[in-house]
Amino acid sequence: xxxxxxxxxxxxxxxxxxxxxxxxxxxxxxxxxxxxxxxxxxxxxxxxxxxxxxxxxxxxxxxxxxxxxxxxxxxxxxxxxxxxxxxxxxxxxxxxxxxxxxxxxxxxxxxxxxxxxxxxxxxxxxxxxxxxxxxxxxxxxxxxxxxxxxxxxxxxxxxxxxxxxxxxxxxxxxxxxxxxxxxxxxxxxxxxxxxxxxxxxxxxxxxxxxxxxxxxxxxxxxxxxxxxxxxxxxxxxxxxxxxxxxxxxxxxxxxxxxxxxxxxxxxxxxxxxxxxxxxxxxxxxxxxxxxxxxxxxxxxxxxxxxxxxxxxxxxxxxxxxxxxxxxxxxxxxxxxxxxxxxxxxxxxxxxxxxxxxxxxxxxxxxxxxxxxxxxxxxxxxxxxxxx
Amino acid sequence: xxxxxxxxxxxxxxxxxxxxxxxxxxxxxxxxxxxxxxxxxxxxxxxxxxxxxxxxxxxxxxxxxxxxxxxxxxxxxxxxxxxxxxxxxxxxxxxxxxxxxxxxxxxxxxxxxxxxxxxxxxxxxxxxxxxxxxxxxxxxxxxxxxxxxxxxxxxxxxxxxxxxxxxxxxxxxxxxxxxxxxxxxxxxxxxxxxxxxxxxxxxxxxxxxxxxxxxxxxxxxxxxxxxxxxxxx
Ligand SMILES: Nc1ncnc2c1ncn2[C@@H]1O[C@H](COP(=O)(O)OP(=O)(O)OP(=O)(O)O)[C@@H](O)[C@H]1O
Ligand SMILES: [Mg+2]
Numbered sequence: 001x002x003x004x005x006x007x008x009x010x011x012x013x014x015x016x017x018x019x020x021x022x023x024x025x026x027x028x029x030x031x032x033x034x035x036x037x038x039x040x041x042x043x044x045x046x047x048x049x050x051x052x053x054x055x056x057x058x059x060x061x062x063x064x065x066x067x068x069x070x071x072x073x074x075x076x077x078x079x080x081x082x083x084x085x086x087x088x089x090x091x092x093x094x095x096x097x098x099x100x101x102x103x104x105x106x107x108x109x110x111x112x113x114x115x116x117x118x119x120x121x122x123x124x125x126x127x128x129x130x131x132x133x134x135x136x137x138x139x140x141x142x143x144x145x146x147x148x149x150x151x152x153x154x155x156x157x158x159x160x161x162x163x164x165x166x167x168x169x170x171x172x173x174x175x176x177x178x179x180x181x182x183x184x185x186x187x188x189x190x191x192x193x194x195x196x197x198x199x200x201x202x203x204x205x206x207x208x209x210x211x212x213x214x215x216x217x218x219x220x221x222x223x224x225x226x227x228x229x230x231x232x233x234x235x236x237x238x239x240x241x242x243x244x245x246x247x248x249x250x251x252x253x254x255x256x257x258x259x260x261x262x263x264x265x266x267x268x269x270x271x272x273x274x275x276x277x278x279x280x281x282x283x284x285x286x287x288x289x290x291x292x293x294x295x296x297x298x299x300x301x302x303x304x305x306x307x308x309x310x311x312x313x314x315x316x317x318x319x320x321x322x323x324x325x326x327x328x329x330x331x332x333x334x335x336x337x338x339x340x341x342x343x344x345x346x347x348x349x350x351x352x353x354x355x356x357x358x359x360x361x362x363x364x365x366x367x368x369x370x371x372x373x374x375x376x377x378x379x380x381x382x383x384x385x386x387x
Numbered sequence: 388x389x390x391x392x393x394x395x396x397x398x399x400x401x402x403x404x405x406x407x408x409x410x411x412x413x414x415x416x417x418x419x420x421x422x423x424x425x426x427x428x429x430x431x432x433x434x435x436x437x438x439x440x441x442x443x444x445x446x447x448x449x450x451x452x453x454x455x456x457x458x459x460x461x462x463x464x465x466x467x468x469x470x471x472x473x474x475x476x477x478x479x480x481x482x483x484x485x486x487x488x489x490x491x492x493x494x495x496x497x498x499x500x501x502x503x504x505x506x507x508x509x510x511x512x513x514x515x516x517x518x519x520x521x522x523x524x525x526x527x528x529x530x531x532x533x534x535x536x537x538x539x540x541x542x543x544x545x546x547x548x549x550x551x552x553x554x555x556x557x558x559x560x561x562x563x564x565x566x567x568x569x570x571x572x573x574x575x576x577x578x579x580x581x582x583x584x585x586x587x588x589x590x591x592x593x594x595x596x597x598x599x600x601x602x603x604x605x606x607x608x609x610x611x612x613x614x615x616x617x618x619x620x
Contacts, residue, residue, distance in 0.1 A: 001496060001499035001500045001502065001503040001509060001512060002503060002508075002509050005509070006500070006503075009491060009492065009496075010491075013491055283489050283490075286483075286487045286488075286489060287489075287500070287504075288472070288475070289446075289448050289475060289481060289483075289487070290475065290476070290481070290500065290501045290504055290548065291472055291473070291475040291476020291477070291501065291504035291505060291552075292472060292476075292504050293468070293469050293472040293473075293504075294468055294469070294472070295469070296504070379449070380448050380449070381443055381448050381449040384483070384487060
């Protein structure tokens with residue numbers, strides 16, 4: 001006989017209660033793992049999108065705030081509010097290397113919405129370092145043709161030579177981009193003047209990306225642009241941090257939910273063990289009479305609760321990983337993620353899993369303290385009289 | 388001085404009152420009793436007159452309401468809970484009137500549990516537990532739980548458990564109460580051997596024939612010693 005054997009036998013005495021309590025712990029921990037994992041995945045995805053931007057400054061119409069700025073990353077449809085004349089003024093600002101104006105529109109293709117992005121072909125290609133997977137790139141700054149992203153090509157089974165429709169107008173597809181891993185995969189690209197004509201927004205763009213000559217000078221250049229042109233400017237870092245702060249509140253809420261689940265699990269353990277102490281008070285008395293120390297009784301109950309944490313944590317982590325993949329797409333389904341090429345992959349990292357596992361065991365041990373203490377407060381003779 | 392060292396158990400003016408107020412029940416009233424080392428004492432007396440209470444107080448399972456109990460000259464109330472547990476595990480073997488086996492453990496495991504409390508590891512505990520069951524004639528019932536054993540068999544497992552840690556003092560509450568005459572004779576023979584090895588035995592019994600095996604017979608009535616005589620005197 002040893003402590004572990006004794007505790008294991010006790011644990012399995014009430015199989016139903018064991019399973020339900022364990023289930024409570026596992027579910028609490030699963031919620032914790034999956035919500036944490038989903039949140040981290042979202043974070044990672046946003047950073048990836050921001051890197052895909054490839055620019056140092058983002059020029060937007062005056063008065064744009066964080067929520068609108070997000071759409072620069074997501075490729076949503078945007079009003080065209082910056083005149084090309086302002087874009088030309090920006091080009092003339094010292095320290096500006098490159099200005100890439102965008103028109104973000106949407107078209108319905110085979111009854112599905114597809115972003116249509118109007119770009120300056122050469123500048124765009126230089127900025128994004130696009131590779132062509134099939135066909136060719138635009139043959140000029142105003143060729144009425146379409147280049148589609150990799151995911152769009154796969155989704156609609158498109159190849160060069162097929163016809164794409166932009167606002168009802170058929171345009172030939174000349175090329176398919178290689179997979180870029182960001183929002184460019186789920187968009188179609190058309191030379192800027194063509195889009196401006198089709199959408200009747202001649203001379204206007206949605207926003208512009210700016211590359212600077214010297215990264216050290218980003219802030220100075222930003223100020224100069226705002227002096228010269230009637231626009232608002234944010235750096236890519238500001239953009240990223242404002243987006244992360246919005247998403248952060250979402251992650252925070254998810255973490256709060258996870259914490260509640262974990263606490264409920266801990267109370268489940270306390271409840272089960274207090275019931276066990278009550279049920280077993282006669283045998284606790286017998287054990288004391290036969291020579292058990294209080295320390296042994298205490299350790300036995302503590303180990304019992306620790307095992308709930310260990311087993312529940314293990315099952316919970318596994319369930320949580322599964323849950324992150326299955327539920328993740330639904331939980332992060334919002335304006336931001338909807339426009340991502342795919343919903344963010346949950347980010348599984350060992351530290352989170354180990355942390356959760358440790359938390360589960362630690363919390364279970366803490367939950368066991370009170371019942372374990374109660375078990376040592378029984379007097380043998382009184383306890384043994386209970387029938 | 389010589390008197391105390393000869394008495395392995397000494398009960399001095401012990402009273403035990405259960406409950407309080409109207410419901411108070413006096414189980415022992417100022418009882419005194421010395422048990423010499425290596426002696427074999429039978430405690431007899433009518434039902435409900437305090438025999439079990441006396442035995443429990445001697446074994447340190449319960450505290451007297453007044454008076455002192457000395458084991459090997461040490462007053463029990465001066466022991467801390469860990470020392471008391473050690474004493475219960477190593478120095479005393481207790482057989483309860485209602486056996487008090489743990490119902491979810493097998494006969495073998497019940498004994499192993501006591502061995503573990505006495506500090507024996509699982510490995511050596513197993514062989515010893517089998518030996519002990521064998522000594523009470525139950526080696527073949529090792530893996531049955533108490534509910535699958537008869538009353539007499541449970542009682543013998545309880546005896547084997549009491550012997551687990553080779554205690555010097557055996558306190559047995561009606562150890563033969565549920566036994567047929569053959570098993571009773573076997574158990575008395577076992578106790579005789581233990582007594583011959585120098586162990587102190589105090590046993591409660593209603594059976595005069597069983598009491599005759601002891602050297603000394605103490606009659607308890609109304610929580611007091613009514614008669615105290617040596618066998619053959
Ligand atoms: N825990 C208790 N609470 C209240 N009263 C008790 C308790 N234990 C014993 N008593 C009472 O104390 C008295 C003595 O009980 P005890 O068990 O010592 O008798 P006994 O001599 O062993 O009887 P029996 O021969 O039937 O076993 C009885 O009146 C009993 O009701
Ligand atoms: Mg009794």
